[in-house]
């Protein structure tokens with residue numbers, strides 16, 4: 357007979373809830389894949405939603421074909437991660453409105469939309485939840501969980517800015533992939549990508565070595581010493 361529902365069960369450590377990652381059809385799909393890579397390397401489970409519109413951009417930018425079956429395995433192969441990690445990665449089509457991240461009863465640690473197209477941004481900001489990525493973001497907000505949006509467009513028009521502002525007012529973290537130059541770490545494209553991925557990981561309190569933190573760096577020759585170390 358199974359133990360009664362109110363009987364204390366031997367304490368088993370529960371796995372940490374997943375982080376939902378949405379990759380949409382904006383340029384910068386590499387950002388989404390690098391984030392997944394870092395999360396998986398940290399042992400963090402990921403529920404990935406990829407929009408159909410992103411397939412072409414992903415192919416143009418990475419050579420990875422996203423259509424068809426076995427997406428999780430193909431993502432792991434693309435990232436040079438072992439296929440044994442497949443238990444940490446679940447991939448959903450964007451039309452799967454019945455998938456777990458569609459419901460607030462499904463526990464997650466939050467969601468990152470990276471890169472976020474202006475189309476998906478508009479859907480999220482206006483509560484249009486006809487795609488899984490928009491519905492999962494909507495659920496993340498209503499459950500007061502962390503939502504990070506990495507928008508990619510240049511220049512922004514007034515509609516983009518209004519939508520970004522609306523989300524910021526709702527507590528969403530707007531984290532654009534901004535060019536950054538103040539440390540030598542940022543001097544390559546990889547360095548720039550690491551900067552954005554590190555900033556996303558910081559939002560979830562996840563430790564990383566993707567860049568040297570200000571205050572732990574060796575100041576450039578001729579730069580003034582921090583005030584605290586001046587006589």
Ligand SMILES: Cc1cc2nc3c(=O)[nH]c(=O)nc-3n(C[C@H](O)[C@H](O)[C@H](O)COP(=O)(O)O)c2cc1C
Pocket residue numbers: 379380381382383407408409410412413416472473474475476477508509
């Ligand atoms: C090569 C390529 C690059 C694109 N880059 C962007 C972009 O940086 N930002 C953006 O908002 N849309 C971009 N788009 C357009 C989006 O893919 C398009 O608006 C799409 O409908 C977004 O749908 P989704 O939000 O469901 O992924 C790009 C399209 C292509 C083909």
